[in-house]
Amino acid sequence: MxxxxxxxxxxxxGDGYPAVNDVSLDIADGEFMILVGPSGCGKxxxxxxxxxxxxxTSGDMVIAGDRVNDKAPRDRNLxxxxxxxxxxxxxxxxxxIAFPLRLxxxxxxxxxxxxxxxxxxxxxxxxxxxxPANLSGGQRQRVAMGRAIVRAADAFLFDEPLSxxxxxxxxxxxxxxxxxxxxxxITTVYVTHDQTEAMTLGDRVCVLRKGVIQQVASPRExxxxxxxxxxxxxxGSPPMNFLPATVxxxxxxxxxGTIELGQERAEKIQGRDLLLVxxxxxxxxxxSLVDEAKKxxxxxxxxxxxxxxxxGDAQYAYIPYEAPTEVAEQLxxxxxxxxxxxxxxxxxxxxxxxxxxxxGREAEFWLDARKIHVFDPKTGENLTRDAEAGxxxxxxxxxxxxxxxxxxxx
Amino acid sequence: MSTREKVGWGIGGLIIIVYCLFPVAWIxxxxxxxxxxxxxxxxxxxxxxxxxxxxxxxxxxxxxxLPALVNSFGICLIATFxxxxxxxxxAYAIARLxxxxxxLILSTALAVAIFPVISIVTPLFxxxxxxxxxxxxxxxxxxxxxxxxxxSIWTLSAFFREIPWEMEQAAQVDGATPWQAFRxxxxxxxxxxxxxxxxxxxxxxxxxxxxxxxxxxxxxxxPVPAALGLFSGASQFESPNGPIAAAAVIVTIPVVLLVxxxxxxxxxxxxxxxxKG
Numbered sequence: 008m009x010x011x012x013x014x015x016x017x018x019x020x021g022d023g024y025p026a027v028n029d030v031s032l033d034i035a036d037g038e039f040m041i042l043v044g045p046s047g048c049g050k051x052x053x054x055x056x057x058x059x060x061x062x063x064t065s066g067d068m069v070i071a072g073d074r075v076n077d078k079a080p081r082d083r084n085l086x087x088x089x090x091x092x093x094x095x096x097x098x099x100x101x102x103x104i105a106f107p108l109r110l111x112x113x114x115x116x117x118x119x120x121x122x123x124x125x126x127x128x129x130x131x132x133x134x135x136x137x138x139p140a141n142l143s144g145g146q147r148q149r150v151a152m153g154r155a156i157v158r159a160a161d162a163f164l165f166d167e168p169l170s171x172x173x174x175x176x177x178x179x180x181x182x183x184x185x186x187x188x189x190x191x192x193i194t195t196v197y198v199t200h201d202q203t204e205a206m207t208l209g210d211r212v213c214v215l216r217k218g219v220i221q222q223v224a225s226p227r228e229x230x231x232x233x234x235x236x237x238x239x240x241x242x243g244s245p246p247m248n249f250l251p252a253t254v255x256x257x258x259x260x261x262x263x264g265t266i267e268l269g270q271e272r273a274e275k276i277q278g279r280d281l282l283l284v285x286x287x288x289x290x291x292x293x294x295s296l297v298d299e300a301k302k303x304x305x306x307x308x309x310x311x312x313x314x315x316x317x318x319g320d321a322q323y324a325y326i327p328y329e330a331p332t333e334v335a336e337q338l339x340x341x342x343x344x345x346x347x348x349x350x351x352x353x354x355x356x357x358x359x360x361x362x363x364x365x366x367g368r369e370a371e372f373w374l375d376a377r378k379i380h381v382f383d384p385k386t387g388e389n390l391t392r393d394a395e396a397g398x399x400x401x402x403x404x405x406x407x408x409x410x411x412x413x414x415x416x417x
Numbered sequence: 418m419s420t421r422e423k424v425g426w427g428i429g430g431l432i433i434i435v436y437c438l439f440p441v442a443w444i445x446x447x448x449x450x451x452x453x454x455x456x457x458x459x460x461x462x463x464x465x466x467x468x469x470x471x472x473x474x475x476x477x478x479x480x481x482x483l484p485a486l487v488n489s490f491g492i493c494l495i496a497t498f499x500x501x502x503x504x505x506x507x508a509y510a511i512a513r514l515x516x517x518x519x520x521l522i523l524s525t526a527l528a529v530a531i532f533p534v535i536s537i538v539t540p541l542f543x544x545x546x547x548x549x550x551x552x553x554x555x556x557x558x559x560x561x562x563x564x565x566x567x568x569s570i571w572t573l574s575a576f577f578r579e580i581p582w583e584m585e586q587a588a589q590v591d592g593a594t595p596w597q598a599f600r601x602x603x604x605x606x607x608x609x610x611x612x613x614x615x616x617x618x619x620x621x622x623x624x625x626x627x628x629x630x631x632x633x634x635x636x637x638x639x640p641v642p643a644a645l646g647l648f649s650g651a652s653q654f655e656s657p658n659g660p661i662a663a664a665a666v667i668v669t670i671p672v673v674l675l676v677x678x679x680x681x682x683x684x685x686x687x688x689x690x691x692x693k694g
Contacts, residue, residue, distance in 0.1 A: 060586050080589040087590045093583035097605040107591040154591065 009071030009161035009194055010036045016066035018052050026052045028218040037412060039188050039195045041209035045346040049218035051166055054198045058087050058164050071161055086155035087164040092147050094139040101135040104153040125157045145176045162194040189415040202242055210408045214238050225404035232397035236387035239285050240345050248354040251334040252284040259284055262328040264308035266376050272391045276381050283382040288355045290378055293362035294371040305375045315366050322360045327353045337384050448662035455658055469663035478648055478660050484636035485644035492554055492640060493622040496561035500618050501611060504569035512577035530567035538631045545632055552634045560628045565618035576610030612679050641668050
């Protein structure tokens with residue numbers, strides 16, 4: 008068990024390109040930290056620098072109080088689960104799990120005891136004598152985890168461990184990993200580009216973009232108080248809608264009508280002309296289904312629905328809108344950076360699954376104005392972020408974690 | 418596949434097998450013919466006779482053949498072993514490390530492999546005589562390495578490239594030194610490749626004739642192919658075809674055995690299941 012402290016970590020490749028640029032991040036003992044970002048953001052490089060498979064160009068990597076920059080991977084006492092599992096195909100499951108113990112020259116009895124203990128946790132008991140080639144994807148994944156937990160490592164590192172599994176298994180393994188981490192209480196760093204994993208697993212999530220940290224916070228804070236356009240667009244699925252807006256007193260005028268912001272938030276955006284307003288899909292609703300009591304908190308507008316997707320528990324409607332070319336370019340750039348390729352400017356709207364709104368018709372929508380954010384289109388900065396509220400959300404998550412770890416120990 | 422297609426494939430396969438193995442069958446049949454039966458004009462001997470085998474194993478030609486057999490085995494095994502060991506390290510470095518001159522090494526290896534043996538053998542003959550390697554085992558092992566190393570390095574580096582690098586990194590994270598990672602993870606995974614390479618290298622050395630005949634003069638180092646060329650008939654009017662056929666059969670046996678023995682080890686796809694499936 009150990010904390011991991013990184014200060015001003017830089018990774019520069021031969022051609023001078025900084026894959027990781029001035030990253031400072033403290034991971035507390037027993038914390039579950041997620042590194043997330045679109046491909047090429049440097050998250051895997053950062054993880055590999057922690058474990059020692061990648062040299063650190065400059066900065067300090069401190070694990071459990073020791074500077075480990077120049078230590079070989081074997082001297083860092085970390086264990087890692089690779090994306091493709093990297094099981095040893097010539098060894099049985101038992102020997103795969105026992106491998107780190109064998110290298111540490113642990114006695115045979117002790118090896119047997121500890122491997123069986125790990126196998127019991129991961130329900131691999133009946134597969135111990137099989138070869139990895141004969142296992143299913145999920146079983147292989149568990150063997151890789153077994154190899155990681157069998158030795159008393161200071162921290163677990165996961166490099167997109169679930170990306171090779173099918174969706175159903177991924178969900179199961181995700182809860183399994185969460186349970187395991189709480190039970191063992193070991194510091195964990197987990198790299199993923201899947202934001203469901205990021206939101207559900209992490210105590211805190213670190214969002215990276217082109218090697219630079221954007222925001223480190225609890226999933227809730229990221230979701231509700233994103234620091235900029237990038238974080239707002241990356242976190243959440245379907246993603247946040249960004250609409251062009253102009254200031255009009257204390258209100259914003261957008262393609263979806265006028266949105267009243269209120270005095271406090273309006274002050275923060277005074278004196279600017281073109282802005283981007285970020286609205287999550289679930290802030291919308293079919294106007295005919297909204298409670299009368301709730302209606303004053305938002306505004307209503309009518310729009311033509313292009314496509315609807317009915318999913319049983321929810322329903323999405325796609326509403327195209329016109330955007331000035333300047334903003335459209337900006338949004339296109341952003342969506343490319345977020346690994347999605349949005350072809351047209353359209354808003355995704357989540358409406359109740361019982362709604363009778365159908366494709367191709369004009370419909371009336373209601374928009375909850377309370378939680379929307381306003382961004383500067385040039386810098387991407389969130390102008391209406393409430394730092395205090397965000398800090399509280401992250402504090403709450405930290406308290407929850409302490410409680411969960413305590414409960415798991417009993 | 419329809420029955421007609423099956424029959425078609427079967428007949429095609431049969432033709433190829435017969436075409437390939439007919440000379441071998443002929444040599445075997447020849448080796449069982451007695452000296453006056455050799456030109457009987459038919460495929461099978463009139464009467465099976467062990468005369469030729471007797472001659473090369475215990476008779477007149479035994480003095481020529483048996484030491485040559487020992488030489489061939491010894492020299493080829495040593496050359497194979499050394500070339501496997503060296504090429505394993507070389508190929509690992511080529512597959513894994515990025516160092517200046519990597520391309521140069523590979524292309525030099527290729528150049529050596531395509532260089533005609535006959536053009537080196539005369540200078541080598543003079544040099545070996547000067548420094549006392551002529552007609553010795555090392556005198557053959559060294560040129561054999563030049564035959565076997567290039568192909569070994571090429572095939573092995575291809576094998577090493579197939580092994581996912583994560584294997585080795587996983588081992589290192591698990592607490593292995595680079596040497597331990599190489600020995601406990603990479604070598605077992607490369608084993609099929611190493612066996613394949615060893616067999617190819619052994620054949621190359623085993624089949625060599627030019628070096629064998631040029632760089633040796635007595636049974637101290639003369640390998641089998643060279644010795645075969647020196648067989649003589651019972652009289653100068655009699656060709657030694659029978660004993661040569663018998664010797665040819667005998668030297669083919671280890672090759673066949675080797676392939677049968679290691680066939681199981683040359684199983685492709687051992688790395689299946691290591692990465693996602």
